[in-house]
Amino acid sequence: MAIKKKSGSKASSNGNRTVNKAHTNGNRNSSLRQYEIPDYRLEHPNFSVHQVRKGDEMRYEVTGDLDTPVPPIRDSKYLDKKQCIEIYRYMLLNRRMETALENLYKQGKVVGGVYFGLGQEACSCASAYALDKDDWFAPMIRNQGSLLVRGFRASDTMMQYMAKAGSPTKGRDGTSHFGDIEKRNMVSPISMLGDLIPVMSGVALGARLQGRDVAVLTYIGDGGQSTGVTYEGINFAAVQNLGLVLIVESNEWAYSTPSEMQFKCTDLAERAIGYGIPGVIVDGTDACQVYDATREAVERAHRGEGATMIEAKMMRMKGHAIHDAATYVPKPLFDFWKRRDPIARFENYLVRETKWLSAKENADLIAEVEKIIEAEREIAVNSPMPTPESALGGVYCEDGCHAIKPKYGMPKVRKGSGGFKETEAAVHLK
């Protein structure tokens, strides 16, 4: 880690010079230029999406190799049987919760739309599973599985969608837009993309000032990474050597725009080179790959070695939200990724490859998950709507509302003798 350990040189002649390593790490000698983007994948899909004209209509077409066989799950370097089954269970909960939400929407019980993480459950659940309790995370709209892993209940998310009084925001916001800085170390997302990246970097900075190197995980899509604040946030984390773990969910579509129209580089992980941080590529439909890469990034963060970018390749298997039938997605692309369904692949791995789950155990697990989701649905449905007047209050943190104290202990401060002296230096614009 950079600043805290004060591992810089003690100078010889004139006293105790310390070097701020945050500003000196990394070798800027370009003759030593050496880049590497580790790629955990067992296949390298090769196709691209283009705009084509058919008469008076424009549409998207996919060309390339779409018939390649589905690769096996890559054995994890770290996960044991119990942990794999636990991640699989979260993935099942994630999908069943979203199915329940879809049904609630059809019954007219949801206010607004529903956003899905279909096809992305491995990425959400296995990445969040790699965090330690003291680490922080911030989900994006599709990471509803991450919330379950971090201890929120399915009914929390359901009540958010139904704008219920019992929801974590008491009706004030919907979807995964909620947080908890006391117990679960979760920062609420906002709808604008990329803004969580500098915020999470700031969480790591705050913790470091208190003597703790925590990992701070958040997500960004192939669409969201186009925003300027994404650049600002990653660069800030890189320069300050903060433990940001950024999962780039490369899911082919940003609303209706294909990734080919979002960026020009081959893989988004390449951008890590420009930031001077490690970049890794994983198959986002393989829970073991997602876990391993995230775990390694989390451990780097704990060692104070700074930020990591992990690009997870997968596809958003529904539209942007429930209103969007995604008719713009070429069918062969859907078919390609449907064969790589993260839950079906992991189930196959657990039941048939490793035999860590018998068919009966798997069926029992699915039944248990369905029972939980049904109970959670009941809780959510039975929560009342908020009163109109509950829109009032809470704009400011008033006296006695929150006690602000450093979460990891009082920061150590430099004992100094320098008293306050007036400054006479020249200034910009008099």
Place this chain on the structure above:
Amino acid sequence: MAQLTYLEAIRQGIWEEMERDPTVFCLGEDIGIYGGAFKVTDGFIGRFGAERVIDTPIAESAIVGAAFGASLTGMRPVAEFQFMDFIPCAMNQISNMVAKTHYLWGAPAPLVLRGPSGGYVHGGPFHSQNPEMWFVHNPGLKVICPATPYDAKGLIKAAIRDNNPCIFFEHKYLYRRIKGEVPSEDYVVPIGKANIVREGSNLSIITYAAMVHSALEAAEVLKNDGIDVEILDLRTVSPLDREAIAATVRKTNKVIILHEHSRTGGLAGEIAAMINEEAFDSLDGPIVRITGLDSAVPFSPPQEEFFLPKVSEIVNEARKLKAY
């Protein structure tokens, strides 16, 4: 009591808070070894170290975002904008992230965003603005615009201790032009409380920041005309001190609202509406607005002078209002 400049008062306020509370730290562009473009943090890095006085990349969204993130862990960051003209670079962080966090999900954001604003220094359109209204119209923020060294020090300390995001506009024209008495013992000036800086009986000028000094100058001229002016220094423009505004109108029955930023959608319109709600029956004349023009702040000194409110303008408007 020591005589300090407005700038030194702010510097001393932040310094003392950093001495008092280890959770206070500074971040911003060029604030470390260089000491900041206006030298507000001059000498801080030597005393408090690079851990607590952080030079950042030129990235305003990252500065605000990082300050907010650190505040979620219980820190009290003080982030500097080199010029407040650059604050819209971080608008989404401020407006959608920081300002809404407590209302939406109950997370307090005890951070201070501070920096120089205001004209009269020929800084041109991008170094002279008073962008406070963008934040007044943004529930969840506290917006502070001090006029004197005493208030500047007391309010920066109050802002750092406040559990809410505070935007602290320092007027760069005042930085080294005014001096005032500042006690050496610890004190704060409460946020949200206006201050009568001159008692009067004929009419009230409601204003803040550098315009307080223009109003005081005008009041001296008007005294010779037998016009007794009361001046209310708002000190905080959000939340506004409704009671103090209503009280001065009830006392003098005539009111001028004076501010440096552009007229349309400006604070004077809001205060006029507030007077309408609180003290309409007390009015003996039209509410008068003296403001900057509805344009960018022009660069060339004659143009800038024309754009900004002038003492002569205040004197003329006050005479007309008195005679109404």
